[in-house]
Amino acid sequence: MHSSSRSAGSGTWSPPPGAEVLAPLDPSLFAPGPERDARFDVKERWVDCANFPDGHPKQVVEFLHRQMNEEIDSLESSARNLCDFPAADWEVRMCLARQCYDEARHSQMFRNLFEKRGGTVGEYPVLNFQYRIITRFANLAARLAIQNRSFEAGGLDAITAGIQQTRADGDEELCALYEAQIADEISHVRFANEWIRKLSQADPRNLLAIGQAMKAASLAFAQVMGREGTEGVSYPADREGRLEAGFTPEEVAFTASLMAEKR
Amino acid sequence: MGLSVKDRGEAVATLRHVHVELMEMLAQWTPSAPEMEVKLLFGEHIWNVAQHADALGKRAHELRLPPQHSLPPVEPYAKLLAQVRAERDTARRLAAFYDALLPGLAKRYRDYLARTDALMDAPTVRILEQMLDIESRMVAQSKTLRSEIPALAKAERAWVDALVEQERRVGNLVATAGS
Secondary structure, three states: OOOOOOOOOOOOOOOOOOOOOOOOOHHOOOOOOOOOOOOOOOEEEHHOOOOOOOOOOHHHHHHHHHHHHHHHHHHHHHHHHHHHOOOOOHHHHHHHHHHHHHHHHHHHHHHHHHHHOOOOOHHHHHHHHHHHHOOOOOOHHHHHHHHHHHHHHHHHHHHHHHHHHHHHHHHHHHHHHHHHHHHHHHHHHHHHHHHHHHHHHHHHHHHHHHHHHHHHHHHHHHHHHHHHHHHOOOOOOOOHHHHOOOHHHHHHHHHHHHHHHHO | OOOOHHHHHHHHHHHHHHHHHHHHHHHHHHHOOOOHHHHHHHHHHHHHHHHHHHHHHHHHHHHOOOOOOOOOOOOHHHHHHHHHHHHHHHHHHHHHHHHHHHHHHHHHOOOOOOOOHOOOOHHHHHHHHHHHHHHHHHHHEEEEEEEEHHHHHOOOHHHHHHHHHHHHOEEEEEEEEOO
């Protein structure tokens, strides 16, 4: 889960009358998307999704559907890392294989809860921007930096906030799902932190690749989300989770101060 | 006469190579298979075959080969793997993987278990018995999925039978055994 998963929009997935016509996404920032079956309506921008406002009766169920698909994106990105980097160290390949399993389970967990609450797969539009941003880069360290160390690390903050909110709301089922999910995600961020350091020590050019990739990914993310998808969406840094996930105390303090400024 | 340590090491390292290829095959198919339920099945099975490759790689080291050492299989089997990996249709992918490759490997594990010394080679026996259990469960899961979504069970029977026969004809997978 990351900030794209939070609802803050108009409550409809048809652009409102008179809405600003947005320029197409810059194709140089995105790889081709993954396959989806005919049930899915794949959109390119956050504003084209079903962004129900807080408190709307469909907000949570739409979120479960969106999250189900984003976990598939994570599965697909990890799978691509396994087949695109056959010469990578076996130890990191094992971590990636495990991540495939975890993300598949997460997707099924979200689907089960979504259907239990009356949803039908394909009922709402989905975005595949994660896969399209991550797999654009042909460098494993860069992909780990974007997928695990950025998207998933941001997810730690969002999930922790979600745990607090669902507990306050008395939504024990979703709270239990989040608690199981965050334990897995911490492991994914941790192995990425370890391997980014190892890969960068082994070949400092990886640091340059990470920097270039992060800059391009940031541009791509901004195009997908737009102002509507990011304004007013921020969570306090999950200091404990980030430390468990292998960030240094200095990195955690820096992230916390940035997020506090944003809030 | 039974298998020597060298024979065992080569067989284990060859099976490791095959399992790394199976992992990469499922990983390649995950984004390109449209069906959500198939992607999720592959996600779990990627982890299963990776664990098998890992266990075989550790065992290969115990059998005096380098850690996580792999030996490519004989050419006809390598070609078969490449041919299956190139399949585009989901129903054919499922049939090839779960009706031809995994059952063919299960026969090979049983053949190895019949030939090796169950005491001297007990760690390999334990790994292969666990693999038989988990891979038969993978086959069962694929059958359940194909019964739930009949479009996934539409691979032509004659095509599957030919693939099974192609796999059977390969014989010993170990390239250094001269087969």
